[in-house]
Amino acid sequence: MNESARTLDTTVLTHGIKRSAPLTTPIEQHIEELRIKGFTLVDSGLTAGEIADARTKLDDIYEVQADEVGGEANLKLMNDANIARAVCAYDPLFLKIATLPVIMQISAAYLEQYVVLMSQNGIINQPSTDHYQFTWHRDLNYQHFTSSRPLSLSALVALDPFDDVTGGTYVLPATHLVEDFPSDEYVVNNQQVVTCPAGTIIFFNSMLFHRTGRNSSAGVRRAVNHIIVPPMLRQQYDFKGIFEDQGVEVDDPAVREYLGFAYTLPKSIREWRAGKIDAALAEQGAVA
Ligand SMILES: O=C(O)CCC(=O)C(=O)O
Structure with a gap:
């Protein structure tokens, strides 16, 4: 619990409210956070050994993929440096991660229909190096609309600690409910940085504006992002x-x-x- 949470009054008294949303299961608490502020944090249940393995494997897969295209210079050319793609096809540990029970449960409960994995990308955030994901974006790129029901869920699994030094994930809460990217002033005044231990999953509505935080530590900060969608527009x-x-x-x-x-x-x-x-x-x- 942080300092400001400790000093907040946590009694919930109301008046003039006819409709409210009581929770019945722990999953519903996460769905409610996703619905209202656009993101929620959940423990993945991965062991420390699995997380350490995933870090090494992600780096190895990145090397293999850089070789596949004739070297990292070609990845830089296409703004794809330090991203490893479709990693579940390269190592079964990433298939285990893509299909973690909590990912399957939350995507089924949030999207309420048959879903498929649209992409699975490893993000390798090197110290003091630019990354394409440092810039604000939606995971459904170029889309500027809102929908009364969610279209897509992102599940970002932290493989290293996300903190103020390694770089958390910056979010603009509730912007999955707003069409356009806000003014720079709004961004600066309302951005929030999500920090968490390795092994946490940051679930967010893929339409939430977000970005990777800069890594000013001496080590690499890694994550794997999943975009999960109903395959209806095909x-x-x-x-x-x-x-x-x-x-x-x-x-x-x-x-x-x-x-x-x-x-x-x-x-x-x-x-x-x-x-x-x-x-x-x-x-x-x-x-x-
Ligand atoms: O690494 C992060 O904190 C965010 C990753 C991200 O922006 C993405 O995968 O779309």
């Missing part, structure tokens, strides 16, 4: 596959795009990154 069937099976050619680029021909999912992290590296190189060429 094609109901594979038009591209159906057209190909029928031997039907579609030449018009606009029609190909409309039918989702360009939307096949990358089959590997190397393939996912290849397109982005090509785009970054093309942009550099255009500027030069």
Whole structure:
């Protein structure tokens, strides 16, 4: 408990209230926090040994993935330095983390429908080094709307302590309920930094504005983020596959795009990154 919590009056008396929300299960307390302020903290239940293992494995996977694309310089080129992607496909410990009972329970209770893992990314926050995640963002990038029910849940598992020195996670409470990014003045006056021990999961509505805190310690500060969504906005069937099976050619680029021909999912992290590296190189060429 922090100093200000210790001095707060914790009796809850009301008047003029006809509707309120009594809690019946501990999970509901977390769902209520997610609904109102947009984030909540839960212990993952991982052992100290598993957390230590996950730290080493994350660093190893990052090295492997940097090699896959011809070196870290290419990751820097596409703003993907110090991020390890789809780590559950590289080591079973990360599949265990992605499917932790508490992650499955809270995502089912919060999203209230069938959900899938949209992404799982390791964040490697190196001391005194810039990271793409230092800048404010929503995990559903470029989206500026609110919804009466949540669309997506992020589950950020701290693998190192998040504190004032290693860098907590900065959040703007309740901004999952507001369309636009607020003014700089609002950000400065209302940002909150979430700190927690290693092994904690920071769950947040993926539309909450947040960012990684700067790491001014001497060590690396690592985390794994999961974005969990109901897969409702996707094609109901594979038009591209159906057209190909029928031997039907579609030449018009606009029609190909409309039918989702360009939307096949990358089959590997190397393939996912290849397109982005090509785009970054093309942009550099255009500027030069
Ligand atoms: O590392 C953190 O504190 C936040 C990570 C983050 O912003 C993200 O994964 O989207």
